[in-house]
Amino acid sequence: MSGHSKWATTKHKKAAIDAKRGKLFAKLIKNIEVAARTGGGDPTGNPTLYDAIQKAKKSSVPNDNIDRAVKRGSGAEAGGADWQNITYEGYAPGGVAVLIECLTDNRNRAAAEVRTALTRNGGNLADPGSVAYVFDRKGVVIVPKAGMTDPSEDALLEVVLDAGAEEVNDLGDSFEVISEASDFVAIRQAVQQAGLDYESAEAQFVPNLQVELDAEGARKMMRVVDALEDSDDVQNVYVNGDVSDEVLAELDSED
Numbered sequence: 001m002s003g004h005s006k007w008a009t010t011k012h013k014k015a016a017i018d019a020k021r022g023k024l025f026a027k028l029i030k031n032i033e034v035a036a037r038t039g040g041g042d043p044t045g046n047p048t049l050y051d052a053i054q055k056a057k058k059s060s061v062p063n064d065n066i067d068r069a070v071k072r073g074s075g076a077e078a079g080g081a082d083w084q085n086i087t088y089e090g091y092a093p094g095g096v097a098v099l100i101e102c103l104t105d106n107r108n109r110a111a112a113e114v115r116t117a118l119t120r121n122g123g124n125l126a127d128p129g130s131v132a133y134v135f136d137r138k139g140v141v142i143v144p145k146a147g148m149t150d151p152s153e154d155a156l157l158e159v160v161l162d163a164g165a166e167e168v169n170d171l172g173d174s175f176e177v178i179s180e181a182s183d184f185v186a187i188r189q190a191v192q193q194a195g196l197d198y199e200s201a202e203a204q205f206v207p208n209l210q211v212e213l214d215a216e217g218a219r220k221m222m223r224v225v226d227a228l229e230d231s232d233d234v235q236n237v238y239v240n241g242d243v244s245d246e247v248l249a250e251l252d253s254e255d
Contacts (some may be wrong), residue, residue, distance in 0.1 A: 027235055028056040029069045030103050034083050036073025043070075047185045051201050058199065088114045089131045092224040093122040094217045096241040097131035099205050100228055103235045110233035117227035117234075122220060134240050135205035139164075139184025141177040142199040143191055156196075163190040174199060178206065207240035215250050218243045 031052040039046035043053055049070070056066050071077035086107060088100040098118070104110040115125050141160075145151035153168045156175050160168070164183030169176040179187055181203040188201035213221060221241045228237045243251075 023230070023232065024059060025056075025061050025065070026232060027103075028052070028059060028061055029065060030083060030235070032056060032066060032069040033073035034085075034103065036070045037075075037083075041070050041074030041076060051185070051188070055200055055202070086110060087132075089126045089128060090114070090118045091123050091126055091131070092118075092239065092241065093220040094211065094213065094241070096211055096213070096217075096221050096224075096239055097134040097207070098123065098224065098228075099131060099135050099238040100234055101205075101236040101238075102231075102233045104233035106233070110231070113231040113233060114228065117231060118224060121224045121227050123224045131240075134207055134209050135238060136208050137181040137203055138166075138206040139177075139179040139181050139187060139202075140204045140206065141179075141184055141187045141191060141201045142171075142174050143177060143196060144174045144199055146173070147197050159194045159196070160187050160190050163187045204236070205238040207238070210240050210242040213241045213243055213247065215247050217241065218247055218251060 032049065035046065035049040035052045039048055041049070043050040053066055053070070057063075068077065082105055083103050084105070084107060086102045086104065088102065088111070090098045090100065092098050100114055102110045102114065118125055143156060148155070153170060153175065156177070157165065157168050160177050160179075163186040164179045165177050165187055166180070167178045169178065177187055177191075184201050184203060188198055191198050191201075218241065221239060225237050225239060228234050
């Protein structure tokens with residue numbers, strides 16, 4: 001689940017430790033294969049591969065799995081699949097826009113699983129272009145506050161501004177740095193050069209228009225997101241539903 005809110009970050013942290021860890025590993029491995037296939041197997045000259053590997057390592061994917069994925073993708077080892085990128089658009093209950101990125105070797109299966117996940121949970125598949133305008137492709141770098149000498153937005157902005165940062169958002173335990181999609185590598189490098197750690201650095205779809213949800217609306221949206229993420233073909237799910245801290249606290253108390 002990806003989005004532009006503190007709730008999205010909370011979901012991301014939960015996802016890394018829940019029962020879907022095996023599915024998460026498989027999706028991260030696919031990213032590495034594709035990055036190696038398109039840009040070569042040397043991460044020093046392929047920033048997309050570098051970031052895919054770092055994301056896998058931060059999610060505790062074993063190094064052997066990472067190395068084999070790089071070799072399959074670069075052609076050094078047999079067994080690489082012909083992965084295709086497909087984006088679907090849809091709606092969750094309450095008019096929440098949903099953008100679904102798939103990486104699949106079977107387009108028909110991916111389409112069927114996406115449609116089923118949406119319709120069984122009160123949503124529906126939409127025509128291309130129906131909701132894409134609600135999202136902008138942006139670079140998103142997450143920087144944890146732990147380890148920062150001065151954990152303030154201004155201090156981080158000084159580090160990342162010249163690299164192309166547009167805004168810095170406080171997510172509680174971390175900061176979110178937003179930029180043009182083409183600038184996230186430069187921002188990640190600026191963060192590293194300043195001696196700071198980062199949780200993730202990638203291009204994402206960030207909503208430019210959000211729908212405020214109450215607890216019931218948030219539950220319905222989450223059911224759609226969970227069902228979509230349960231598909232092996234789905235890599236990323238972006239929504240424009242916004243959940244306030246108060247509603248998030250209410251949902252957390254029910255877990």
